Amino acid sequence: MTIRPLERAEFESFPAVPGGPFSVYVHIPFCLRKCPYCSFFSLPAEAAPSMGSYLENLKREALWYGASLPPGARGETLYFGGGTPTLVSPDQWRELIPFLKETLKIADDAEVTAEANPESLTEERCRAWKETGVTRVSVGVQSFNDGELEFLRRPHDAGRAEEAVLLAVRAGFSAGADLMFGLKGQTLGSWASSVKRALSLGVDHLSLYQLAIDEGCEWYSSPPPGLADGYRMYRWSQWYLPQKGFTQYEIANFSRPGRFSRHNCAYWTGTPVIGLGAGAWGFLGGVRYKNEPDLVLYADLVLERGRGAAAAERLEGEAAAREAAVLMLRRKQGIRFSDFTARYGGEILEKILDTFRREVPRNCYIEKDGGLSLTKKGMRVANAIWSAII
Ligand code: SF4
Structure with a gap:
């Protein structure tokens, strides 16, 4: 999905x-x-x-x-x-x-x-x-x-x-x-x-x-x-x-x-976010939504329905796991395997690790102590790494 x-x-x-x-x-x-x-x-x-x-x-x-x-x-x-x-x-x-x-x-x-x-x-x-x-x-x-x-x-x-x-x-x-x-x-x-x-x-x-x-x-x-x-x-x-x-x-x-x-x-880290205001993004219950980016239409929506959400998408299955992996890897802590497996399962984690081992140069990441994170060099070339994961 x-x-x-x-x-x-x-x-x-x-x-x-x-x-x-x-x-x-x-x-x-x-x-x-x-x-x-x-x-x-x-x-x-x-x-x-x-x-x-x-x-x-x-x-x-x-x-x-x-x-x-x-x-x-x-x-x-x-x-x-x-x-x-x-x-x-x-x-x-x-x-x-x-x-x-x-x-x-x-x-x-x-x-x-x-x-x-x-x-x-x-x-x-x-x-x-x-x-x-x-x-x-x-x-x-x-x-x-x-x-x-x-x-x-x-x-x-x-x-x-x-x-x-x-x-x-x-x-x-x-x-x-x-x-x-x-x-x-x-x-x-x-x-x-x-x-x-x-x-x-x-x-x-x-x-x-x-x-x-x-x-x-x-x-x-x-x-x-x-x-x-x-x-x-x-x-x-x-x-x-x-x-x-x-x-x-x-x-x-x-x-x-x-x-x-x-x-x-x-x-x-995927914490729920309420987005308020015209053009704001929010993330609730696995649904990412965007408020109307037009002041008049935003005002109409709020008056009619109470909130300005005008478009939304649900991230599911492997797509949700891969996006979560990218967001986690942006941070110094990277992916903690036990947390990731608890949320998304071990199979997708193995696929992501396999991608790293095959496609990402060794000096771009560190895999140890039950986790994987990017090195400074990896952070400099992160866009290329995202393309491999997503
Ligand atoms: S126009 Fe855009 S970049 Fe410039 S101050 Fe406003 S939000 Fe920031």
């Missing part, structure tokens, strides 16, 4: 939230302007109806899920992503976060993360987040080099990015920065200086991404020429960051001890 798209009638009856731990992702789909490499669902802020009515619909959708929470359900992470969550005003945050925590039974010790873009992260927003229990702030820095930021057409410069990270650090959040490699004009030296500058500001967490030009973005039909080869930059980061006390706990993520993202780990 493979991945099976579900008919509307079928996914309207898919299970709500199972008992036990779950995560919540909230999508804020507005940005100051659209970046040319962006294929996420996001709209320029001025093209959108008021943020207020969007947040009202988010709350309605949360009420629908809240009403279906079984006993024992416990929200362990809450994540505000986008888009640009920092376009939500401080007063709107003061209302939204307590509402979601109460409605969705978010635990007192939950990890609460907000993504922030440098141009709109302010002291007042940090204050509102502090008051409402946000614990992590992830700043979309991308680069500390003005030329690289101009190339990406980001609305901030390096100085503003630095101020934003410092605001988050000084406000007492566990602060992280997203940085991008493989940019036009970028050198190993400019990449290294962006990474070092982030560390000097006191971040706990770094997410390092290669520039990807995927279908749906402005650059897709005519990609910019002269992009730098990112391989060396990524390899340098794998060498440098451990010396500074950072662990590479996942292919794109490095953190100081204990400061990894619990929310991201929920995705990689």
